[in-house]
Amino acid sequence: MGRLSVLSLCVLLLSLVAVLPAQAATTRYEAENATNVQGVAEANHPGFSGTGFVNSDNAAGPYTEWTVRAPAAGTATLALRFANGTATARTADVAVNGTLVSAGRSFGPTGAWSTWATSTLTATLRAGDNTVRVTSTGAGGNPNLDFLEATTADAPATEYQAESAVLSQASVATNHAGYTGSGFVDYVNAPGGYIEWSVNVAEAGVHTLTVRYANGTTAARPMDLAVNGATAAAGVAFPGTGAWSTWTDKQVAVTLAAGVNTVRATGTTATGGPNVDRITVSGAGGPDGQAPTAPANPRVTGTSATSISLAWTESSDNVGVTGYRVYEGTAVVATSPTPAATVGGLATGSTHTYTVTALDAAGNESASSAPVTGRADTGTGGPTAEQLLSKVTSCQQISNGRYKTDADVATGTIPVCAKSGAVHWTGDMDIDCDGVRTAQCNEDTDCCFQPQTFCPASGGGYLNAARLPYMVVPSPSGTWDYRTRGIGCGTVVAIVYNGQVEYTVMGDTGPAAIIGEASYAAAANLGINPDPKNGGTDGPVTYIVFTGTGTKVQTIDNHDQAITLGRQLAQQFVQNN
Numbered sequence: 001m002g003r004l005s006v007l008s009l010c011v012l013l014l015s016l017v018a019v020l021p022a023q024a025a026t027t028r029y030e031a032e033n034a035t036n037v038q039g040v041a042e043a044n045h046p047g048f049s050g051t052g053f054v055n056s057d058n059a060a061g062p063y064t065e066w067t068v069r070a071p072a073a074g075t076a077t078l079a080l081r082f083a084n085g086t087a088t089a090r091t092a093d094v095a096v097n098g099t100l101v102s103a104g105r106s107f108g109p110t111g112a113w114s115t116w117a118t119s120t121l122t123a124t125l126r127a128g129d130n131t132v133r134v135t136s137t138g139a140g141g142n143p144n145l146d147f148l149e150a151t152t153a154d155a156p157a158t159e160y161q162a163e164s165a166v167l168s169q170a171s172v173a174t175n176h177a178g179y180t181g182s183g184f185v186d187y188v189n190a191p192g193g194y195i196e197w198s199v200n201v202a203e204a205g206v207h208t209l210t211v212r213y214a215n216g217t218t219a220a221r222p223m224d225l226a227v228n229g230a231t232a233a234a235g236v237a238f239p240g241t242g243a244w245s246t247w248t249d250k251q252v253a254v255t256l257a258a259g260v261n262t263v264r265a266t267g268t269t270a271t272g273g274p275n276v277d278r279i280t281v282s283g284a285g286g287p288d289g290q291a292p293t294a295p296a297n298p299r300v301t302g303t304s305a306t307s308i309s310l311a312w313t314e315s316s317d318n319v320g321v322t323g324y325r326v327y328e329g330t331a332v333v334a335t336s337p338t339p340a341a342t343v344g345g346l347a348t349g350s351t352h353t354y355t356v357t358a359l360d361a362a363g364n365e366s367a368s369s370a371p372v373t374g375r376a377d378t379g380t381g382g383p384t385a386e387q388l389l390s391k392v393t394s395c396q397q398i399s400n401g402r403y404k405t406d407a408d409v410a411t412g413t414i415p416v417c418a419k420s421g422a423v424h425w426t427g428d429m430d431i432d433c434d435g436v437r438t439a440q441c442n443e444d445t446d447c448c449f450q451p452q453t454f455c456p457a458s459g460g461g462y463l464n465a466a467r468l469p470y471m472v473v474p475s476p477s478g479t480w481d482y483r484t485r486g487i488g489c490g491t492v493v494a495i496v497y498n499g500q501v502e503y504t505v506m507g508d509t510g511p512a513a514i515i516g517e518a519s520y521a522a523a524a525n526l527g528i529n530p531d532p533k534n535g536g537t538d539g540p541v542t543y544i545v546f547t548g549t550g551t552k553v554q555t556i557d558n559h560d561q562a563i564t565l566g567r568q569l570a571q572q573f574v575q576n577n
Helices: 385-390 520-525 559-576
Strands: 017-019 024-030 035-037 039-042 053-056 063-070 074-083 090-096 099-107 117-125 128-136 144-153 158-161 166-168 170-173 184-187 194-201 205-214 223-227 230-236 248-256 259-267 275-283 296-303 308-313 321-328 331-336 340-343 351-360 372-375 417-419 422-432 470-474 492-497 500-510 517-519 537-546
Touching (some): 024 063, 053 063, 090 117, 128 144, 166 170, 223 248, 259 275, 296 372, 308 351, 308 372, 321 340, 340 520, 385 492, 385 500, 385 559, 422 500, 500 517, 500 559
Parallel strands (some): 422 517, 470 500
Antiparallel strands (some): 017 158, 035 063, 039 053, 074 117, 074 144, 090 099, 090 128, 158 275, 166 194, 184 275, 205 248, 205 275, 223 230, 351 372, 417 422, 422 537, 492 500, 492 537
């Protein structure tokens, strides 16, 4: 367990980069190889492609679904080849990634089942795999489907100028015409000189490395190409181009990892390498120009007289989501590394409308979520922080002694107290980053990381501290045993800090002598630095752990359940004390 994780974003300064125009590519996907529900592959009508076509049942609902891979996000042309030997049109809904893009699309008669036609539409595809589903909407079913052809943009090639790379035994020159950028690189006439670029791609895999070079001699000048310190292509020949001002391209296939790679071109003979103008990189992933998906299902999860708490469904990204921004109009009013945030400092009774966007490490920002509106008042958000704190001003101590706030503190000062329907204490907050390994919580970010939590996740495995707000109770000891109060995994807890209330669950146990700890996500939602290395707060943070029957959620990692039940229990707590 560590001490407090604001997500750190590493900004990498790459060589001067330009994205070159993408090219179009068409791929055919046969219907008989697709996923077919209430449809069968047949070959009894000629003229089809592949090994057959798909004949659906005569009913509304049968569908054919293809998985279409797009090298880059963007608009694609989808061509559906079909036959309809009846005298009436057959209609179908066309959906991409579950979103309807053409409702009740008409596939008219083609004159015979052996006469094939093409219906063409455009749709937006994301980078990577996409689903394209054609679902019949009429009693006649789908037309016979032969194939889907998808014309997509290749991932754009990214250009890296040689003069902006790291050089050894080589120098920037401009004395031969025809170069791009601000110059080219001239190796010295000796082996061992190199040019090294930092190349960023979104997906691991084989990429095409194109070297633009000139060689004004009649003899080839070989170079070794290395990726991330390992030789990827040895002794690649760069033949003469006729003149130093005549430039040509040499293509080499290399395997790159997702993210930043070092690509080094080293001259291997006494004449050094050719003059190098630039490299371009294209292939499966291309540069990370793809933004995350827009956050979905934004909702108000709690309010106080001066704050509104929000949550939303996590976004996805081809590389990884690194954080979120909450906007009111065009102004950023909150940021969060997790799919939840609290906007404070609001006027009581004021109404605010927010949208949320997601970010990735390359700085790509998603489209905005749907708007969500909240009102800064007590409303149905449960008791305010002030109301809860007013009920815990005194302490009926039930612990046999007091807890320390941290291991290096000499004396315990924190008692566990009892009230009707709860136990409570007030102290600091350390950060628990244990459980599922994430970008925020792992051995590198937390010196004391443990790959498990005391409480298991609902589906097996362990809790995700970076995603689930939960709190930590001290392990049972002679000082206090939480089990004597019926507290256990999934018990709902109200954490009060800085005028805010965060409803969590008990999710982990900590050292027997220390109290005051919660997960990365709980801290982030309260506006506390969640970094396990340097975050947390000295408080005051008040933990109100509800006791009695009906105080545990059904699904421990369903935060919405904790919020709903927590509001009810908190209201009862205020009424009964």
